[in-house]
Amino acid sequence: MKPILACVLALVVLSGCPAYAVQPDEIMSDPAKEARARDLSRELRCMVCQNQSIDDSEAPLARDLRLLVRERISAGDSDAQVIDFLVARYGEFVLLKPRLERHTLLLWLLPPFALVGGGLALWLNWRRRSKSAAADDESLFKLTAEEETRLEQLLAAQPSPDQPA
Amino acid sequence: MIAEAGHYALVLALALALIQSTLPLLGARWRDPALMNVARSAALAQLLFVAASFAALVTLHVTSDFSVVNVFENSHSLKPLIYKITGVWGNHEGSMLLWVLILALFGGMVAAFGNNLPLSLRAHVLAVQAWIASAFYLFILITSNPFLRIVNPPIEGRDLNPVLQDFGLAVHPPMLYLGYVGFSISFSFAIAALIEGRIDAAWARWVRPWTLVAWIFLTLGISMGSYWAYYELGWGGWWFWDPVENASLMPWLAGTALLHSLVVMEKRNALKVWTILLSILAFSLSLLGTFLVRSGVLTSVHAFATDPTRGVFILLILCLFIGGSLSLFAWRASALKQGGLFAPISREGALVLNNLFLTTACATVFIGTLYPLALEVLTGEKISVGAPFFNLTFGPLFLGVLIAVPFGPMLAWKRGDLLGAAQRLMAAGITALIAVAVLWAWTGGGSTLAPLAIGLAIFVIAGALTDLAERTGLFRLPLSASFRRARGLPRSSWGTVFAHAGVGMALIGIVCETTWNTEYIGSMKPDDVAIVARYQLRLDGATQQQGPNYREMLAQFTVSLDGERLAIMTPSKRNFTTRGSTTTEAALLTRGFSQLYISLGETAADGAIAVRIYHKPMVLLIWLGPVLMAFGGLLSLSDRRLRVGAPKPAKAMRGLQAAE
Numbered sequence: 001m002k003p004i005l006a007c008v009l010a011l012v013v014l015s016g017c018p019a020y021a022v023q024p025d026e027i028m029s030d031p032a033k034e035a036r037a038r039d040l041s042r043e044l045r046c047m048v049c050q051n052q053s054i055d056d057s058e059a060p061l062a063r064d065l066r067l068l069v070r071e072r073i074s075a076g077d078s079d080a081q082v083i084d085f086l087v088a089r090y091g092e093f094v095l096l097k098p099r100l101e102r103h104t105l106l107l108w109l110l111p112p113f114a115l116v117g118g119g120l121a122l123w124l125n126w127r128r129r130s131k132s133a134a135a136d137d138e139s140l141f142k143l144t145a146e147e148e149t150r151l152e153q154l155l156a157a158q159p160s161p162d163q164p165a
Numbered sequence: 166m167i168a169e170a171g172h173y174a175l176v177l178a179l180a181l182a183l184i185q186s187t188l189p190l191l192g193a194r195w196r197d198p199a200l201m202n203v204a205r206s207a208a209l210a211q212l213l214f215v216a217a218s219f220a221a222l223v224t225l226h227v228t229s230d231f232s233v234v235n236v237f238e239n240s241h242s243l244k245p246l247i248y249k250i251t252g253v254w255g256n257h258e259g260s261m262l263l264w265v266l267i268l269a270l271f272g273g274m275v276a277a278f279g280n281n282l283p284l285s286l287r288a289h290v291l292a293v294q295a296w297i298a299s300a301f302y303l304f305i306l307i308t309s310n311p312f313l314r315i316v317n318p319p320i321e322g323r324d325l326n327p328v329l330q331d332f333g334l335a336v337h338p339p340m341l342y343l344g345y346v347g348f349s350i351s352f353s354f355a356i357a358a359l360i361e362g363r364i365d366a367a368w369a370r371w372v373r374p375w376t377l378v379a380w381i382f383l384t385l386g387i388s389m390g391s392y393w394a395y396y397e398l399g400w401g402g403w404w405f406w407d408p409v410e411n412a413s414l415m416p417w418l419a420g421t422a423l424l425h426s427l428v429v430m431e432k433r434n435a436l437k438v439w440t441i442l443l444s445i446l447a448f449s450l451s452l453l454g455t456f457l458v459r460s461g462v463l464t465s466v467h468a469f470a471t472d473p474t475r476g477v478f479i480l481l482i483l484c485l486f487i488g489g490s491l492s493l494f495a496w497r498a499s500a501l502k503q504g505g506l507f508a509p510i511s512r513e514g515a516l517v518l519n520n521l522f523l524t525t526a527c528a529t530v531f532i533g534t535l536y537p538l539a540l541e542v543l544t545g546e547k548i549s550v551g552a553p554f555f556n557l558t559f560g561p562l563f564l565g566v567l568i569a570v571p572f573g574p575m576l577a578w579k580r581g582d583l584l585g586a587a588q589r590l591m592a593a594g595i596t597a598l599i600a601v602a603v604l605w606a607w608t609g610g611g612s613t614l615a616p617l618a619i620g621l622a623i624f625v626i627a628g629a630l631t632d633l634a635e636r637t638g639l640f641r642l643p644l645s646a647s648f649r650r651a652r653g654l655p656r657s658s659w660g661t662v663f664a665h666a667g668v669g670m671a672l673i674g675i676v677c678e679t680t681w682n683t684e685y686i687g688s689m690k691p692d693d694v695a696i697v698a699r700y701q702l703r704l705d706g707a708t709q710q711q712g713p714n715y716r717e718m719l720a721q722f723t724v725s726l727d728g729e730r731l732a733i734m735t736p737s738k739r740n741f742t743t744r745g746s747t748t749t750e751a752a753l754l755t756r757g758f759s760q761l762y763i764s765l766g767e768t769a770a771d772g773a774i775a776v777r778i779y780h781k782p783m784v785l786l787i788w789l790g791p792v793l794m795a796f797g798g799l800l801s802l803s804d805r806r807l808r809v810g811a812p813k814p815a816k817a818m819r820g821l822q823a824a825e
């Protein structure tokens with residue numbers, strides 16, 4: 001409700017550190033490795049910030065993490081190894097995209113289930129309604145049991161045309 | 166004196182709201198027109214008193230009366246006048262006062278312009294509005310009073326958070342609130358319909374303009390906020406999937422779904438129960454947003470636990486209204502008669518598909534935002550859900566719905582011809598495919614996904630134009646005849662075309678910006694040249710300057726393209742002395758729809774300045790798209806059948822059969 005920025009900026013004030021995101025002195029000399037570092041940085045959370053990746057964050061901790069990521073990359077780690085290293089050190093909290101595990105099952109499965117389940121519910125509802133509508137149509141032309149007996153009574157009461165009155 | 170008057174006016178507004186929330190209901194029960202009409206005058210008087218209370222707070226801020234806590238904490242005598250005014254809602258208490266002011270404004274508008282509503286419906290709607298209003302007046306008066314005094318008034322205030330000292334604060338929150346709170350009207354109409362147990366196509370016709378107004382403001386408010394974040398925060402991001410942003414996106418998604426289902430209800434008298442549910446959901450999500458942002462639960466679950474007064478109060482309001490309305494829905498919805506039947510392949514079917522995707526997208530944002538909170542409360546485990554999660558889940562859903570967008574308007578009501586629609590969209594499809602091929606060749610086959618997504622966007626835009634061409638008989642009839650038809654076309658059809666084209670436009674901007682964004686990060690000394698996307702940017706030098714309540718360092722860049730001088734750009738870094746904090750003021754150079762973006766970082770001991778320069782291709786489309794969507798909404802709002810006022814139900818039914 002408050003301006004969208006509000007919480008992002010709370011950090012700027014809290015951290016009180018006017019430095020920002022990736023600094024020139026952090027950049028790796030190999031552009032391919034630097035690109036990998038940037039991509040990884042976008043997936044990792046600055047833990048003292050509110051929902052900011054270490055790539056965006058200005059906090060000193062984010063800088064430490066960015067340097068750590070680059071350190072691991074220059075040491076020859078693969079992307080997965082870097083992530084594992086950070087998770088081992090800081091816990092799952094560091095991942096902006098949680099892994100699919102037992103406690104995140106609902107999180108990951110809700111969107112596809114909502115779509116498929118919603119579609120299924122719509123289809124069933126449509127079938128039920130069109131069936132009952134069809135049944136309604138048929139029942140209009142069919143007589144109820146009560147009407148049948150009344151009709152028979154009427155027919156029975158009617159003098160047969162063969163018999164002279 | 167002014168503070169006390171403002172406080173008292175708010176108390177009186179609460180008293181009026183309490184009257185408005187009860188008497189009209191009794192009037193409706195006893196069929197007493199005089200009692201029902203109390204709602205109207207009470208709503209207008211309530212608006213008057215809240216406006217007086219708000220004016221009092223504005224006056225206190227403008228005159229820098231530091232004996233009031235709210236002014237002391239958020240203002241400074243040297244602050245420019247515009248920020249003294251906007252600072253009123255740049256804090257918790259003031260923004261809640263703006264919230265109730267807008268709520269009263271909408272209530273007052275229903276009272277003033279709702280003359281064509283049936284008396285009992287109007288009484289019910291205004292009574293429900295007053296329930297909401299009473300709850301929030303109590304919240305302000307008990308937990309967030311903006312008129313509290315300080316015993317020993319200080320001489321100077323603490324100043325407003327510098328990042329908020331921007332024109333964005335003047336526009337973004339009021340717009341957003343007009344959107345959020347505007348959904349309270351469709352909520353009240355839905356509750357009124359449930360209480361009365363009666364709902365028909367005329368109801369949809371009354372609700373649609375109010376929903377449209379709210380939706381237009383919310384669309385503009387969100388995109389304004391996004392642009393503000395883009396130029397103010399200094400790293401060129403425009404959407405962060407931050408919980409606060411998600412809090413505004415969820416009502417928008419539900420509101421967009423509601424707009425579409427209202428169309429079905431108005432034209433075909435179907436989807437009644439679903440439309441009611443969406444009306445309740447859209448406003449419930451607005452309330453949820455209020456809770457998320459206002460309770461402090463986002464900063465940390467523990468912060469919420471240590472000072473829970475405000476949070477618990479809003480949580481109570483939330484449970485009361487959401488729980489209450491959903492129970493009422495569960496109890497009464499079955500009493501509402503189902504409307505017309507339709508085949509799955511039909512205009513209604515397409516709109517239902519739209520609703521399925523939008524509500525799923527909404528549910529995705531909902532779970533992504535709340536799951537970490539719930540998990541921490543329940544198990545103590547901490548996880549993060551951020552941009553990568555939403556991009557992976559929300560992205561495909563939204564792209565999925567876009568494929569269907571051009572087909573919707575091409576299908577007939579009740580039973581549509583998918584093959585025929587596809588044939589008519591052939592030209593649009595071919596245009597899109599050519600665009601994909603050209604883009605793919607042009608960008609050297611770098612990314613496959615980006616040209617495909619842009620092709621989809623072009624398909625949506627071309628599809629919207631095809632719809633227009635079909636309706637006006639362009640290329641089939643002589644030009645003068647199509648022109649006549651175009652003039653005779655209902656404004657709402659034009660609205661659809663613009664809104665759908667706007668979605669495509671925004672998508673082009675988003676894809677181009679994220680895929681082909683060029684970035685330069687480096688230390689620059691005077692006379693250094695940085696080259697970004699063929700532009701040469703030379704740092705001429707840096708100067709210090711004194712602003713009204715800050716000092717700033719201005720750097721001057723000369724931008725040239727192929728040796729030809731284009732412009733001077735002057736990004737700056739401001740240091741606000743009172744709060745001791747810094748903001749970066751990015752410099753923007755617009756070239757067509759693309760922008761060059763410079764922001765400054767630290768200055769090193771040797772005089773080198775850390776600089777970030779971006780070239781963001783087509784970035785303006787990200788915000789022009791929503792503006793086009795809002796314009797489409799405005800056109801639709803000006804449609805004759807919404808303006809003329811609501812006809813009697815029976816007449817409306819006949820009108821519906823005649824239409825299309």
